[in-house]
Amino acid sequence: MSIWTGVLPAITTPFNADLSIDHGAVRSHVRWLVSQGCTGIIPCGSLGEGATLTSAEKADLMRTCVEAVKAPVVPGIAALSTDEAVRLARAAADAGCAGLMVLPPYVYSSDWREMKAHVSAVLRATKLPCLLYNNPVAYKTDFTPAQLAELAAEHDNAVAVKESSTDARRVTGIRALLGDRLTLGVGVDDCLVEGVEAGARFWVAGLVNAFPAESVRLLELSLAGKKKEAFELYRWFLPLLRLDTVPKFVQLIKLVQQEVGWGHERVRGPRMELVGAEREECLRVLREALTNRPSL
Template sequence: MKLKGIYCPMITPFKNDEIDQEGLEKNIAFLEKEEVTGLVPLGSAGEFSGLSIKERKEVIKTVMDTTSLPVIAGATSMRMEEALEIIAYSADMGAEAALVAPPYYFRTSQEGLFSYYSNLSSHSMLPIILYNIPVFTGNPFLPPLVKRLSELDNIIGIKDTSGDMKKFPEIVNLVPEDFSCIIGADHLLLPALVTGASGAILGSSNLVPELPVKIYRTWESDIDRAAGLQKLLMNIVRIMDTGTFPAGLKYAMNVLGLAGGDDVKAPLLNLTSEEKDIVDRLLKKMEAKK
């Protein structure tokens, strides 16, 4: 199962502190129209850590009931039992794989990560995609560890959001051909594709999916055009970097008529008026360059 193309790590819209199911459905319809390859609910952009197990299942059910696109379910948890519960539910609902970052708070060794994922994958009802995001977890996947994990039957890929473009090509060169190396850093989409990424899971695709989709489809035949599109994508990166992620992204979605929802989950904060002005200017800049 080689993952290719642009997948969207969906935001979770909230209304009155509840999951906005109609908003989710609206965003899915938009993403399907824009021809993303698949959907990834309950990742970092989906604010999984602020949701209960019941709420996470509610998101999975809404997504699976609404779309015919392939779905990779976010299943990161501090407890393996909870991760496996979410994976089992997602499998029953028809998801194709699970995206799982390491448990956070406590730091562990590379051997500790190997033990955790070896155990997780042997009990998982879905293929596992490793999620390398050490800025949040404190537990990085180094290339030799990824090579070892890639040899396990039920681990099929890695989403790398570390931003380390020295280690990413090394991982690509170490793993089997059918192991999916997916980039998760929007500003590195084009460099990652050039160095062997088979696809991407990008927060920017919530807002302007046409940009990463065009970069993915054109880079091999027209690298100059892809480079121009990558420069344009940097405006969305700046939007996502405004405030506490994903507050800037959700505000921008509301401005463009999508369902960003009322707020972000505590302890995150909504944008200040000054931050909203920054996002508004970036959106106008994007519109002027179309």
């Protein structure tokens, strides 16, 4: 079965009180997610606070996930430098990961020549199948359909795209140019139904960390073309899914996880735990969702 199917949680990284990684919590969490129908696990991404993890911590986290579940583990590969990204890609292969989610470099964002060279170096570093991550909102680098086509033409292991531009037309544009060469996935929680309608086949999700059963069901209904049922579930889920689309999405999702019994709101600096009106509004949204939680 293809890796690029179903709901792939971009997992949060749980921390102990001293802010070291809580590997026991990682194991329990990923096993629960898979038991609820998720098809793979994506550690070390933006939601996983990858920018605050050392390379050694990322490698340890990859191994923990691989050992914990039989489902594919597809870590995010992002770094300040191309050399570090290449080392992470090789560490993922050594850890037994099934694929890679390849991000543009942190901080530095420039022209296509440089971005293509960076991504290509990561793709050449391993034979693992790779998911290209387009998120211009967060990374200021926008991989256009034509640029994705260049990468796909030159690298056989470029096989899928996580499209997070927030523009559902991008899915249509990629399909129009590349056909089925790249499998398309939605990477923004509150664009799931629209993305599937345009041709996306999988979902790299965030609120799934707290609501896996609902996430899996929403994707199933969307893929099955059951529009009325999908929209009713989507209507309920949207206030929560929108928590994934703002700068403090990590803190918000971790708080939701804590409140439903699957995590802790601890984050690493420069992030800080939510306080005041922001925290109360998140809890209000969650309380309302739990009060009206649909039966699946």
